[in-house]
Amino acid sequence: GQQLNQSPQSMFIQEGEDVSMNCTSSSIFNTWLWYKQDPGEGPVLLIALYKAGELTSNGRLTAQFGITRKDSFLNISASIPSDVGIYFCAGQLYYGGSQGNLIFGKGTKLSVKP
Amino acid sequence: NAGVTQTPKFRILKIGQSMTLQCTQDMNHNYMYWYRQDPGMGLKLIYYSVGAGITDKGEVPNGYNVSRSTTEDFPLRLELAAPSQTSVYFCASSFVAGFEQYFGPGTRLTVT
Numbered sequence: 618g619q620q621l622n623q624s625p626q627s628m629f630i631q632e633g634e635d636v637s638m639n640c641t642s643s644s645i646f647n648t649w650l651w652y653k654q655d656p657g658e659g660p661v662l663l664i665a666l667y668k669a670g671e672l673t674s675n676g677r678l679t680a681q682f683g684i685t686r687k688d689s690f691l692n693i694s695a696s697i698p699s700d701v702g703i704y705f706c707a708g709q710l711y712y713g714g715s716q717g718n719l720i721f722g723k724g725t726k727l728s729v730k731p
Numbered sequence: 732n733a734g735v736t737q738t739p740k741f742r743i744l745k746i747g748q749s750m751t752l753q754c755t756q757d758m759n760h761n762y763m764y765w766y767r768q769d770p771g772m773g774l775k776l777i778y779y780s781v782g783a784g785i786t787d788k789g790e791v792p793n794g795y796n797v798s799r800s801t802t803e804d805f806p807l808r809l810e811l812a813a814p815s816q817t818s819v820y821f822c823a824s825s826f827v828a829g830f831e832q833y834f835g836p837g838t839r840l841t842v843t
């Protein structure tokens with residue numbers, strides 16, 4: 618099936634650091650969504666992007682829909698301990714592949730630096 | 732507003748048993764989805780529904796069945812449970828395809 622390449626797979630954060638992660642694909646997307654999942658919980662929607670070039674913020678989180686429609690990034694500024702968790706990107710293919718349903722990346726796991 | 736609710740939260744099944752995972756949403760969403768999540772593998776779509784009475788297969792439908800008799804409910808049925816179905820199952824809903832999906836808290840299933 619279609620693939621979303623999400624990186625990095627995991628990273629360690631120290632409180633106060635900025636964090637950046639991204640999703641890329643060889644295919645064009647209509648929609649990019651970013652979710653966060655805490656242990657034992659379902660994914661929670663953080664930011665939704667619907668237009669190429671769109672830059673949207675939600676508190677300390679900022680996400681952008683790449684101008685080529687093939688990528689998106691999520692930045693977290695001044696990280697705090699409750700930012701730990703798994704972050705997923707998801708997108709809807711432009712040409713209607715996957716029956717128009719969302720495709721999910723494999724996630725970026727944020728942990729606290731020991 | 733409860734959003735998407737799932738029951739049970741945890742379940743252990745023996746090989747060959749069957750069970751139904753329940754999912755209900757109160758947002759009047761047309762679209763509902765069932766995903767499974769295995770460690771490090773992201774979310775894989777099992778089945779989805781575009782409205783009451785209409786269901787379709789996702790990426791990994793084998794071993795599962797669904798029905799959608801009402802807008803609110805979308806149960807997932809496991810027949811003849813197998814160890815490969817040990818996973819965390821999430822139900823989600825959205826207003827339209829490719830739009831924001833809202834997830835339930837998940838059901839953690841172990842088949843032994």
